[in-house]
Amino acid sequence: xxxxxxxxRQVTGRWWLRNPFFVRYMVRxxxxxxxxxxxxxxxxxxxxxRAGPDAYAAYLAALQSPWAIAVHGxxxxxxxxxxxxxxxMTPRTMRLEWRGRKLAxxxxxxxxxxxLAAVCGLVAAGFGVL
Amino acid sequence: MRRYQRSHEPxxxxxxGAGGMVAAFLLPVLMLFTGVLVPLGIVDSATxxxxxxxxxxEHWLGGLVVVGVxxxxxxxxxxxxxxxxxxxxxGARRLRFMLCYGLAAAITVxxxxxxxxx
Numbered sequence: 001x002x003x004x005x006x007x008x009r010q011v012t013g014r015w016w017l018r019n020p021f022f023v024r025y026m027v028r029x030x031x032x033x034x035x036x037x038x039x040x041x042x043x044x045x046x047x048x049x050r051a052g053p054d055a056y057a058a059y060l061a062a063l064q065s066p067w068a069i070a071v072h073g074x075x076x077x078x079x080x081x082x083x084x085x086x087x088x089m090t091p092r093t094m095r096l097e098w099r100g101r102k103l104a105x106x107x108x109x110x111x112x113x114x115x116l117a118a119v120c121g122l123v124a125a126g127f128g129v130l
Numbered sequence: 131m132r133r134y135q136r137s138h139e140p141x142x143x144x145x146x147g148a149g150g151m152v153a154a155f156l157l158p159v160l161m162l163f164t165g166v167l168v169p170l171g172i173v174d175s176a177t178x179x180x181x182x183x184x185x186x187x188e189h190w191l192g193g194l195v196v197v198g199v200x201x202x203x204x205x206x207x208x209x210x211x212x213x214x215x216x217x218x219x220x221g222a223r224r225l226r227f228m229l230c231y232g233l234a235a236a237i238t239v240x241x242x243x244x245x246x247x248x
Contacts, residue, residue, distance in 0.1 A: 013219035029214040035153050036207035038161060042200050043237060046244045049187060053180045060178060064169040072165025079157050086154040120159040127163050127177045 031082040034075035087112045142209055142231065149206025152199055160199070193245040201238035208234040 016022035048059035091105035167173040186192040212230040
């Protein structure tokens with residue numbers, strides 16, 4: 001036995017509630033539940049697609065229920081929060097250089113939003129909008 | 131002789147990172163169209179018709195996109211859920227590991243099988 005008796009402060013599962021910064025962190029992490037849910041919704045759609053036109057029509061009809069639309073709306077807000085924070089922290093997680101000089105944070109973020117706009121434009125074009 | 135425990139982190143980090151890109155750039159706009167605009171009838175529901183989606187999934191690139199979006203989203207989400215449960219002081223690390231990454235692998239395999247089973 002060592003004579004050393006360090007003090008360990010007890011940490012409970014509610015540690016993050018004390019500080020708004022950590023609450024925002026946990027809200028951001030909670031968005032992963034909606035990412036998983038949407039992945040399962042798409043997988044269910046793929047299953048219905050393979051099961052045939054009738055099963056697929058039932059899948060599309062289920063997506064039209066008010067609950068489904070509401071949950072997708074909440075998921076959109078949560079995953080949108082993940083996107084905004086993801087794009088704003090990239091300059092801090094990646095150091096990008098161009099001709100030996102570090103790129104300005106602003107340049108990286110603007111480029112990311114341009115890429116996001118391009119992806120959104122591509123998907124919108126696929127859905128006949130734009 | 132001492133046996134070193136290898137971390138699983140480098141392997142799943144790649145899938146988590148790729149999934150993070152999908153979740154950040156692609157999922158919001160996909161959710162907006164498939165979950166809100168088409169169900170509400172704001173966008174023509176023919177854009178998600180059986181024939182159209184079937185043709186998309188039949189194409190090799192479309193099939194790859196379908197498996198990529200479903201699989202990488204699952205890896206990304208479950209990696210974060212695995213670590214967030216740790217933040218919430220949920221124990222049972224081994225069981226949590228098996229459940230999270232097992233489900234991610236199962237979702238990916240299921241998507242791959244369904245795409246290939248034309």
